[in-house]
Amino acid sequence: MSHLLEIKNLSVAFPTHDGLVRAVSDVNLTLDRGELVAIVGESGSGKTVTSLSVMSLHNRRTAQITGQILVQTPDGVVDVVSAEEPIVRALRGKTVAMIFQDPMSSLHPYYTISKQLTEAFRIHNKVSKKVANARAIEMLDLVGIPEPDKRAKEYPHQFSGGMRQRVMIAMALINNPDIVIADEPTTALDVTVQAQILELLRKLQKEFDMGILLITHDLGVVAGIADRVNVMYAGQVVESGVVDDIYYRPLAPYTMALLASIPSVAAKGAGQLSAIPGQPPSMISLPKGCSFQPRCALAHLVPNHLCERVMPELTEDEPRHLARCHLELSARTHAAAEARANRIVGGQA
Ligand SMILES: Nc1ncnc2c1ncn2[C@@H]1O[C@H](COP(=O)(O)OP(=O)(O)O)[C@@H](O)[C@H]1O
Ligand code: SF4
Ligand SMILES: [Mg+2]
Structure with a gap:
């Protein structure tokens, strides 16, 4: 059986005035159903560039991307690197969803949580607003937001950092994706809330049998939660293995x-x-x-x-x-x- 996600020989470079930035060099990794795979490395090691590549969010005209990113979809395997934009758009948010570090940059400050969640659902599902709204409330409940029908009518600034990150998780999961990429999902949160959010991610991952790619600069974060770990340094994977081998x-x-x-x-x-x-x-x-x-x-x-x-x-x-x-x-x-x-x-x- 093929992997949910297979990154093969991925290199990403950006031409700049100072020269070519070789952000990612020859990265290989796989993610299977029901697995939580971590990418760990210091700031600037190429983690975000790798994750944005999977979502095909780099500027295709300027970024130099080589290799393959093979994603298993209901219609077969798609290579995100070479696929046409409409094909990539169809899988973005549906087959592959992303949770970013800073929910405020991904949530619109002027729209209610309900509006943002229902829109995310309706991009990929032809349903009425009422049906989508019910789904939004169901998702808020699932991620542990109390009184979800009341809170859905509120705006992002009315939520605490941890609650906003839960909203982001609800938004990422609303289309029932197979793959979730979480890029430093807890870095902006204090330690107790961090642990709660990671626990929630792990619980949902098991419940929905998804593959999660967890990206963090903090090797301490992945100890109790990852199955396998890829350690990155200067754009390359320098070590890869099951979590206990990496630690011990x-x-x-x-x-x-x-x-x-x-x-x-x-x-x-x-x-x-x-x-x-x-x-x-x-x-x-x-x-x-x-x-x-x-x-x-x-x-x-x-x-x-x-x-x-x-x-x-x-x-x-x-x-x-x-x-x-x-x-x-x-x-x-x-x-x-x-x-x-x-x-x-x-x-x-
Ligand atoms: N669009 C871009 N243009 C030029 N350089 C970039 C661009 N995006 C990222 N970089 C550079 O690529 C390297 C890796 O960045 P990044 O993947 O964001 O690191 P991190 O591991 O902290 O997530 C850094 O040196 C960063 O400055
Ligand atoms: S010992 Fe290994 S990690 Fe250290 S510089 Fe040499 S090759 Fe690199
Ligand atoms: Mg980053």
């Missing part, structure tokens, strides 16, 4: 550094929480070898300055666990085990 047996030095920088995972005690030193590279002039080399604490273990000269390939180092690194596998597993032991000594495995 990371194989890419970048993932190890990310783990060490999560407050809830890193060791207790002043000074032990290490932000990754240095900055991600410019996407216009990437380093010649491994993109992470200027910041990598393990590069010195690789002989002949290979990290500075040659970009490592993404390889299946262990079953279903891929990483992009020149360093011998045993040296990496050793480094990961040491880092983990330090965390346990610190009292927070």
Whole structure:
């Protein structure tokens, strides 16, 4: 059976006055029904550019997009990269829906919640306003908004941040999509509300057997919720695997550094929480070898300055666990085990 979503060799570049921004380079990933797959990486690593590509929301005349984005639809598989605009429009919001970080930028301030939800439903369904309104209220109830028939008549500013994000989830799910892309859906929310929204997403995902692509800069967020994780750095996937492997047996030095920088995972005690030193590279002039080399604490273990000269390939180092690194596998597993032991000594495995 083919995947709900399969991204194959996706590269996206934007010509600018300063040069070509290579935002995404040769990304491969899959999403199946009932799965929650995360994309994690620091700001600027190409996560949003990847997700907007799946919705075909880049300017098609200026963005340079290569590769394939194969989406399973009721009428067969569509390659979003090469399909005509009407075909893409038909699947946008229906087969694939998106939840953005900031609901205020996607909700219209002058229209009631009910109007916005019913319109989203009626784009893809030829039904009366009354039927669509009933569906809108049903969806608000589903996402845990109390008194949904009353609240539907209100405007976005009358909702709290967390409640607005619930409205966005209702809007994304109103057409019963197979694939939902959630791009930093909780970044703007405080920690308690964050957890509630993630729990809601997971619950709905199971209930409707959807595939969710969850995008976040926070590796801590995906621990209890993702099935598989893709770690991105400088436009590339540097590690990919099931969530426990990523947390307990990371194989890419970048993932190890990310783990060490999560407050809830890193060791207790002043000074032990290490932000990754240095900055991600410019996407216009990437380093010649491994993109992470200027910041990598393990590069010195690789002989002949290979990290500075040659970009490592993404390889299946262990079953279903891929990483992009020149360093011998045993040296990496050793480094990961040491880092983990330090965390346990610190009292927070
Ligand atoms: N339309 C665009 N034109 C030029 N550069 C862009 C454009 N969109 C994104 N970028 C650049 O691509 C890189 C990846 O961005 P993005 O995918 O938004 O990162 P993030 O992982 O934080 O979501 C960044 O360097 C960003 O500045
Ligand atoms: S290839 Fe070298 S620089 Fe890149 S992550 Fe591995 S050890 Fe570090
Ligand atoms: Mg982003």
